[in-house]
Amino acid sequence: MSDKITENKVKNHSRKTGRYSIAALFIAFAFGIALGAFKSDNVMAVVKTYDQLEVFADVLSLIETNYVDEVKPSKLVDGAINGMMRALDPHSSYMSPEMYKEMQAETDGEFGGIGIEITIKDDILTVVAPIDDTPAxxxxIEAGDRIVKVDGESTFDMNLMEAVRKMRGKRGESVTITVIREGLDRPKDFTITRDIIKVTSVKSTTLPGKWGYVRLRSFSRDVGADLRKALNKFKQEGFKGLVLDLRxxxxxLLNQAVAVSEQFLKRGELIVYTRGRMPNQNLEFSAKNTSEDNSYPMVVLVNHGSASASEIVAGALQDLKxxxxxxTQTFGKGSVQTIIPLKDHAGLRLTTARYYTPSGRQINGVGIEPDIIVKQRAPEAVAEEEKKAHENQSEKEKIKAKANGEKPKAVEKAKKRPIVNLDKDYQLQRAIGVLKSWEIINGIQNRELTAARAK
Structure with a gap:
């Protein structure tokens, strides 16, 4: 009995010694906070924070001295930091040195992986959008897919950076992701071979009727400049209107969202503003480098995979008429993340502000509602029609060949995917319909104006 008492005393003494040495660090931390907040009523809040930090120090010390296995303090601290970040929002996260290095490759235009943008929505890893012409x-893979497993490992306790690391890898290696999708009765596995992801952010073409079409795949570097080149080409060709596809x-990048928007606006018009707790996070961005003769009719295409910078552009052009x-409704990702470097080349991705459209609408968690809601036709329905058309064409070729005493020719597959397929894209068809209506209405108005002047 006495041995147990002695043993417990030794444990309690070591625990208290460790606890108080660790607590001393948090006392200094809390004291530093208190100095900054002493001029306001925040002092009581700081005292409460200090009490909670003392409890944290107690827990840390108890784990170090009593847990069944020896645990490295660094692992415990990293876990505590990750827990703090999860308590904030899906877009705030702690980045280890390895994760921080990977993050720096996100907007460089080329990286290895499967080609999807992901976020955490309703506590579930969610696909914002697949990148065109990528393995995903x-x-x-579709926008809105919920990823519940990566290579059999549950994603429910993963943060964004961990999920990205799981899906990235060497070119040629495969990864299996399990998704839950609306309309599917059960989770579905997709085994995808990784590749080098090269993002060509701007693609453009002229559609029948002299309608300009520009597809923006992402807002990486130089998107604004590449868009300007495409618009100048359209102007030289005498185009009548524009479809800007942000689906x-x-x-x-925020600066590229501004660079894209200002090409369609008048100088000085507000594009987007941010609001945060710190004064330096309250920013406004207005059109500066505007283009001449930008009054042509314009339609912007969006869907659930349109997020962040896409929503800034769509929101500004909608508010300013x-x-x-x-x-369809956009994703609703409208918050500002500031990257803060830490010691040992680690980093912190912290949400510091939110985006607002010129009229004051918040984007985050809400998204942009289209003026005209048009749902894209289900891929299964399109595929079935294509199959029937192919079968009918094949049968027709067989009969024709038989009548001529020839062997039927094999149906050739398209060697290269076109920038756009107007025949199969219902939303784009509706967008062109809006531009044509715009042209007709302008013609009527001009005729009435001419008639009025003649009187």
Whole structure:
């Protein structure tokens, strides 16, 4: 009995010694906070924070001295930091040195992986959008898919950076992701072969009727400059209106969202503003480098995969009555993350502000509602029609060949995917319909104006 008492005393003494040495660090930390907040009523809040930090120090000390296995303090501290970040929002996270290095490759335009933009929505890892012409897009991954497993490992306790690391890897290696999708009765596995992801952010073409079409895949570097080149080419060709396609564009750099928007606006018009707790996070961005003769009719296409910078552009053009927004509700990712370097090359991705459209609408968690809601036709329905058309064409070829005494020719597959397929894209068809209506209405108005002047 006496041996147990002695043993417990030794444990209690070592525990208290460790606890108080660790607590001393948090006392200094809390004292530093108190000095900064002493001028306000926040002092009581700081005292409460100090009490909670003391409890944290107690827990840390108890784990170090009594847990069944020896645990490295650094592992405990990292776990505590990650827990703090999870208590904030899906976009705030702690980045280890390895994660911080990987993060720096996100907007460089080329990286290894499967080609999807992800976020955490309703506590579930969610696909914002697949990137066009990537393994994920080819495999059939869709915006809104909920990823519940990566290579059999549950994603429910993963943060964003951990999930990204799991899905990235060497070119040629495969990864299996398990998704839950609306309309599917059970989770579905997609085994995808990783590749080098090269993002061509701007693609453009002229559609029949002299309608300009620009597809923005992401808001990486130089998107604004590349868009300006495409618009100048359209102007030289005498185009009549523009479709700006932001579907499945997960966003990117804020300065590129501004660079894109200002090309359709008047100088000085507000594009977006941010609001945070710190004064330096309250910023406004207005059009400066505007383009001449930018009053042409314009439609912006959006869907659930349009997020962040895409929503900034769509929201600004909608609020300022510059374009008609067509499609479905956007994703609703409208917060500002500041990257803060830490010691040992680690980093902190912290949400510090939120985006607002010119009229004051908050984007985060809400998204942009189109002026004209148009749902895209289900891929299964399109595929079935294509199959029937192919079968009918094949049968027709067989009969024709038989009548001529020839062997039927094999149906050739398209060697290269076109920038856009107007025949199969219902939302784009509706967008062109809006531009044509715009042209007709302008013609009527001009005729009435001419008649009025003649009187």
């Amino acid at each position: 897009a080819s495999a059939g 499945n564009d997960p966003g990117g 510059r374009a008609v927004i067509v499609g």
